[in-house]
Every structure is written in structure tokens, then in C-alpha cells.
Amino acid sequence: MTHKQLTIVLSLALVAAFAVAARSQTPSTPQQSPQASAPSQDLPKTYLPGLGDFMGRIQTDHAKLWLAGEARNWELAEYQLGELKEVFSDVQDLVPRYQNIPVGEMIDAIITGTITDLENAIATRDFGKFSTAFDDLTTACNSCHQAANRAFIAIRRPTQSNFSNQEFSPAKR
Ligand code: HEC
Numbered sequence: 121m122t123h124k125q126l127t128i129v130l131s132l133a134l135v136a137a138f139a140v141a142a143r144s145q146t147p148s149t150p151q152q153s154p155q156a157s158a159p160s161q162d163l164p165k166t167y168l169p170g171l172g173d174f175m176g177r178i179q180t181d182h183a184k185l186w187l188a189g190e191a192r193n194w195e196l197a198e199y200q201l202g203e204l205k206e207v208f209s210d211v212q213d214l215v216p217r218y219q220n221i222p223v224g225e226m227i228d229a230i231i232t233g234t235i236t237d238l239e240n241a242i243a244t245r246d247f248g249k250f251s252t253a254f255d256d257l258t259t260a261c262n263s264c265h266q267a268a269n270r271a272f273i274a275i276r277r278p279t280q281s282n283f284s285n286q287e288f289s290p291a292k293r
Contacts, residue, residue, distance in 0.1 A: 230260040
């Protein structure tokens, strides 16, 4: 087992333990505490995206990252990976825990390493390394979904572009 695989296995064990703890808790009552409800009466409502909203954006960045790399459009791949990192970082800031699952720590444990591999592959314009690192990233997406009782959300390499209004090939110079 490689160090990376071991890290993934260990962090999944951690998450599984949290998931069990979350399920064994008594369901919280819908009643809100006065402190929690009071400010919203005075302040304008602000929209805070939920984890599912962030994931929709992550799905788009994941697909575009592959399409750019496959077309050897390394500038676009670099940009798209930067976007993906930003969204994961927003998740860590805004949804560090989701239903008692330590999403923020999970991202550090299973995503950050694969992103570094992708950055290196893009910097050296190495498609072989890029595709290996991309598949590792995809495996990490799915291992978190499995750990979070969302195994039915199965991510894979895109087989074609869903974005017919965007050119993925590098511009001819
Ligand atoms: C740290 C854990 C974690 C990681 C890592 C993770 N996800 Fe998720 N993802 C979740 C959870 C939890 C949900 C379910 C959210 C909900 O129920 O609202 C989810 C939901 C989704 C959804 C469904 C959203 C929808 O509305 O259709 C997609 C698509 C998705 N993830 C894609 C990805 C991709 C692509 C990656 C990797 C680049 C990834 N996820 C990495 C935890 C994770």
C-alpha cells in the first residue's frame, strides 16, 4: 500500500466513525434557540450555499479540468484547477462539518495531495501524469461520497464535453 492509499484508508476510517456517531444521535428537534433565530429578524437574509451547491460547481470544474488536459490546453487546465481549489477552500471555510462529517479535514486528507500531483503534471505538461493524478482525484471524490453515505453519487472521467459553447483546444498561435 502506498503512503497515499494509506492516508485515504485512515481518513475514511475516521469519517466512518463520525458517520456512525451521527446516525446514533437522537434527531435534533426543529425548535430553534432564541439566539439562533433573533438576528435573522433584523438583518437582511444572506444566501449561504450548502455543500450540494458547492459540489455542483466542483463537478463542473472537475469536468472542465479533464477536457482541458485531454486537449493539452495546459493554460486552461491550470486555470480550472485553480478554480477547483478555490471551491474546496470555500467548503473548508463555510461547511467544515456536514452532518457531523469532518468535511474540511477530509479535503486536506484526501484531496490536497492529488491536487499537488495535478499541479506538477500541468507544470511539466505531462499528460501521462495528468491522467493518473486526475483518476486519483476522482477516486478521492468517490471515497468521500462513500464515507458520507452518498455512494450513489459516482464521479468518473467525462467521456465528452457538455459545454458546446466553450473551446477546449488550445488557441493556435
Ligand atoms: C470531503 C468529502 C467530499 C469530497 C472530497 C467530495 N465530495 Fe462531492 N459530495 C459530498 C457530499 C457529503 C455530498 C452530498 C451533499 C448533500 O447531500 O447536500 C456531495 C455531493 C456531490 C454531488 C451531487 C451534487 C448535486 O446536487 O448534484 C456531486 C456532483 C459531487 N459531490 C461531485 C464531487 C466531485 C467531482 C468531487 C471531487 C473533485 C467531490 N464531489 C468531492 C462530499 C464530498
